[in-house]
Amino acid sequence: MSGIRTDLTGQVAIVTGSTSGIGAAMAEALAENGAHVVLNGLGDATETEALRARIAADHGVEVRYHGANMLKPDEIADLVNSTVAEFGRLDILMNNAGIQNVAPVDEFPEAKWDAIIGINLSSVFHAAKAALPHMKKAGRGRIVNLASAHGLVASPFKSAYVAAKHGVMGFTKTLALEVAEQGITCNAICPGYVKTPLVENQIADTAKARGISEEEVVRDVMLAAQPTKKFVTYEELAGALLYIVSDAGANMNGSWISVDGGWTAK
Numbered sequence: 001m002s003g004i005r006t007d008l009t010g011q012v013a014i015v016t017g018s019t020s021g022i023g024a025a026m027a028e029a030l031a032e033n034g035a036h037v038v039l040n041g042l043g044d045a046t047e048t049e050a051l052r053a054r055i056a057a058d059h060g061v062e063v064r065y066h067g068a069n070m071l072k073p074d075e076i077a078d079l080v081n082s083t084v085a086e087f088g089r090l091d092i093l094m095n096n097a098g099i100q101n102v103a104p105v106d107e108f109p110e111a112k113w114d115a116i117i118g119i120n121l122s123s124v125f126h127a128a129k130a131a132l133p134h135m136k137k138a139g140r141g142r143i144v145n146l147a148s149a150h151g152l153v154a155s156p157f158k159s160a161y162v163a164a165k166h167g168v169m170g171f172t173k174t175l176a177l178e179v180a181e182q183g184i185t186c187n188a189i190c191p192g193y194v195k196t197p198l199v200e201n202q203i204a205d206t207a208k209a210r211g212i213s214e215e216e217v218v219r220d221v222m223l224a225a226q227p228t229k230k231f232v233t234y235e236e237l238a239g240a241l242l243y244i245v246s247d248a249g250a251n252m253n254g255s256w257i258s259v260d261g262g263w264t265a266k
């Protein structure tokens with residue numbers, strides 16, 4: 001629960017990659033504010049169904065799940081089109097699905113490069129392309145791309161991820177210009193480090209491997225780049241998302257909200 005309020009009653013949102021981490025939290029923040037939500041992502045079917053049922057019960061909205069693989073354009077189109085077929089509208093598309101791989105360029109596996117570009121960048125294009133005819137017809141829509149501080153600056157050994165996230169920023173600006181007069185906005189959110197299950201699991205392991213405390217891992221290893229030395233929270237990201245999708249966000253277009261503790265100010 002984000003505890004942050006805006007009125008999205010009756011609206012319909014798709015959040016890609018929402019069976020875990022940031023996507024699950026953003027889907028719940030939208031549901032908490034009245035939107036019907038379509039979850040998407042890979043992972044354990046029982047856990048996904050439990051998440052779907054809990055969000056629906058806690059917030060009194062319709063919650064569906066669609067298993068589109070973000071590497072497959074036809075499945076992405078079906079995610080969008082089946083949502084509109086069922087609910088009759090699509091107000092919010094949040095492109096959030098993403099993966100990471102860390103290796104120097106000369107050792108970077110080709111398959112990992114292709115998967116990261118496919119899931120983190122190309123799926124944003126495919127989902128937006130499918131959503132636009134519906135949003136144009138309605139004369140309103142919000143496309144929100146979960147980019148990263150790595151959409152603005154680089155770190156070594158993350159070439160595919162940094163390239164994909166910079167690509168997402170370029171796509172965000174281009175699409176924003178194309179739809180600016182049609183009631184549709186396209187923006188990005190650029191988080192620093194967020195304590196998702198994936199990150200959390202690494203803390204104890206890294207502490208053990210380096211022989212330092214978990215606090216030192218967080219401060220000196222993980223958050224070395226993040227001036228506040230604090231993880232970004234789901235609530236902080238929900239605040240950014242809810243502003244962008246609210247009526248107050250109608251004139252924010254082709255831009256981004258950095259939620260990175262000052263990382264990209266350096």
Ligand code: NAD
Binds near residue numbers: 119190191
């Ligand atoms: P996560 O691993 O917890 O969640 C990723 C989601 O994407 C999962 O639901 C997963 O099933 C889904 N996914 C992966 N491959 C998919 C595919 N082929 N098709 C459909 N779904 C797929 O990760 P997270 O940390 O919550 O990351 C979410 C987004 O936030 C990503 O785009 C990531 O790059 C971005 N981000 C994360 C951080 C961070 O510190 N965690 C910081 C900045 C940006």
